[in-house]
Amino acid sequence: MIWYKSVARTLFGGNMAPLEKKRLEYRPKIPGVLHDLSRVRFVPAEKTAHVREEIAHDFPKTKDRSAHRLMSAIPVKINSLRIGVFFSGGPAAGGHNVIWGLFEALQQLGAGSCLIGFLSGALGLLENQFKNLSQKAIDPYRNQGGFDLIGTGRTKIETEAQMAAAMQSVQEHRLDGLVVIGGDDSNTNAAHLAEYFLRKGCKTAVIGVPKTIDGDLRSSEIEIAFGFDSACKTYAETIGNICRDAKSTQKYYHFIKLMGRSASHIALECAFATQPNLTLIGEEKKGLEQIVEEIVCLIEQRKQAGKEYGVILIPEGLIEFVPEMQGLIQEPRLLDLDPHGNVKVSQIETEKLLASLVKKKLPSLAAQEHFLGYEGRCCFPSNFDANYAYSLGLAATLAVRDGLTGAICSISHLHKSPEEWTVNASPIVSLMVMEKRRGKEIPVIQKAIVDIKGTLFVKFSSLRKDWEMEDRYLYPGPIQFFGDVQSEPPNTLKESV
């Protein structure tokens, strides 16, 4: 692990692309309530957060916490704070802005404040591998993509020994707060850590920040995690280009698989952005035969109308909803095996599988398969994600200042202008349900899947027949950061309105 020893990216040097430099100048837009941090405080919301009984049992110290909202109020005066932070799981655009927001809020609190970044995810916390996040260290990462300032990882903090190691690190740094930037499982970890710290008399608060491109970390207060918007816009650019290619050359059906784990949020968002001929949504729980039949039918009907081309979106998680899939994953050509010879379900090339099954019924099919994934995790954050993530960073510092723990920060009214956004912090335990994992019932944050009775899916459902036969392709093009083509927040937010 050498990279954190290496010299920081040369600011304004020859080693940055023009857009990298230019984005350093962007000043994120923030909620009105965050303009003067010395005049706001997290206060308990009217409604107490509901925690399921079976969950409460595991969290005696944190089960009775309130949901909080940031309001005009004079906070307890604090001269300085020490905060540690780490990224957890796959990258999402905006991560560096969370760190920037944390830092800027700390700067406003006082000179003694400091920010420590643990390296390579929770592993850095356990092994006390860290980096001091100074102004100079953070500056070249403002509004930039990726998590490379401090890296990330998938290490979990589950065992008693791991909890103890984490506590040792935070105590060594005399941290007032530990901020976990992660998805559902990482925030579940954060809740356990908060509980553990309280049980052991450790005063370090644990605060979560919702990060995931997948769009599945949502609740009544978390409208969407940061990163989703940028990823969807990046995928939509490519999908739109491919739609245009399909229509220009009129010779291929493009089967495009989209990253996003179980839920089909990314596919649904991209469907509205590009209006392809068919978008499969896992949550409809169609059988494999039905899916193949629908594709065959689409292709035959379009052929009758003289159209021998088209674009089909396939969410990565589709197969998890398809019962027959278990039988089919025997077909060896389509799969990589792990070192033990087991099938890795996540590596199933669904786009190739579907194309090959359709081809069995329509041998003349000319198919091109694509997988869009990594390029959407580390893109530049859209203005929306840049604003949102930075604001979450400011909020997380305030959550530590105001004595919260086991809470996840969120922002509501995201469909409005940033000025009107409201800032919340919810007890993580209130998001949890019991779920069977590796044969054992454990408390986890509930994954939000596409609600097929929700506004967005119903709207999609009313339009898709038209998109099948008529080419209603939209070509959103690359994310624009300047000028008056302002990018709208994601359609998925309309679900929450």
Next chain:
Amino acid sequence: MIWYKSVARTLFGGNMAPLEKKRLEYRPKIPGVLHDLSRVRFVPAEKTAHVREEIAHDFPKTKDRSAHRLMSAIPVKINSLRIGVFFSGGPAAGGHNVIWGLFEALQQLGAGSCLIGFLSGALGLLENQFKNLSQKAIDPYRNQGGFDLIGTGRTKIETEAQMAAAMQSVQEHRLDGLVVIGGDDSNTNAAHLAEYFLRKGCKTAVIGVPKTIDGDLRSSEIEIAFGFDSACKTYAETIGNICRDAKSTQKYYHFIKLMGRSASHIALECAFATQPNLTLIGEEKKGLEQIVEEIVCLIEQRKQAGKEYGVILIPEGLIEFVPEMQGLIQEPRLLDLDPHGNVKVSQIETEKLLASLVKKKLPSLAAQEHFLGYEGRCCFPSNFDANYAYSLGLAATLAVRDGLTGAICSISHLHKSPEEWTVNASPIVSLMVMEKRRGKEIPVIQKAIVDIKGTLFVKFSSLRKDWEMEDRYLYPGPIQFFGDVQSEPPNTLKESV
């Protein structure tokens, strides 16, 4: 074939994405010499174009044509012109702007002028399937990607019967000129057609416009074809994002194959734009064993430095330069077979093949493979390509007006501001060499491959060792059309400076 009957895309309607609408407003920048078309004329250049003797033999009517340059001079007065146009081969960003440029120049010539678009490539010419390209038809396609206004195709015009059919179409429309927007083979076809028309006493001029994302249609006068810049910038966006992901997660080697046929121009251009750890260049003609050894060595050295991740660019045409490849293409898992059971070399998944060969030597390698192709052909044209393609369209109309035929339009000094660009037309035959195709020596336009003694490769060669071990990744991000982050023309142009 129904699409050309369908209603044109609703202008300013709800069926366009915001950027699509906004790009309609962009006014391409043009060379100073194109500001007033009534004061310029194509005049013979000082140097006569050299035509190889074996080529001249096949082109008795067109072998002695001069190269021309557009200069200040009063042209022969012409009241109107009738021009036909078609796209040929794969799409490239800017195609619609060539048509727009053709149209606008015709408008300036006089009211009787008209522009006919043949549908689905040369097929439309042979079958006289066409569309009248009015202002109303063209308007919604200004500065947009793709070729969908009139479609494209790969039909060639080779046989006597095809030539005759083409002549019948152009005569039926009383065309003064036929403009072929295509790559090397399409322009070879254009040269044959020009010769044939002269031989048969048909007065229709045939003018070529250089189009290809591959960067392999180049000569002393053609610095680059339109479409290359937009494609490379689109690929570079994705490659940069993947570099950032690699560095953030530190767990994968990404093997990225890039479209672009035989030559490695796209890979070289993208290498400068993103500075990945390794870029293979087919023209170095390394053996497969050597390539695999180099990758293994890179991975091992980086591992010693604590870096277990990286990014490797692989040009699509690499395999054509690798002698051992013929033996290896037996490995069945990596290939699709055509209906006769033959291996389709162009479908070899080189990125997967190389990853699997490296993995045999380094079993712990965690590789992710990508193929970037179609998304770069139908992206929005960059400002560079929008300006360039529009200018080529204006120039092609003038070439017809000024009585040229069998000529390909080009623009020089592309690395300067558009105001300073110069406009040329070269005899296509001067670009030709004899080449064996399907066992027969025939005249074709010489494909330009990467010159490994040229400025650009030598520069690359001096930098690449540093890029291997140090992470010099650049993150160019999405193409920006507005604001002061102006995109530079491609590095590849530096070769011509």
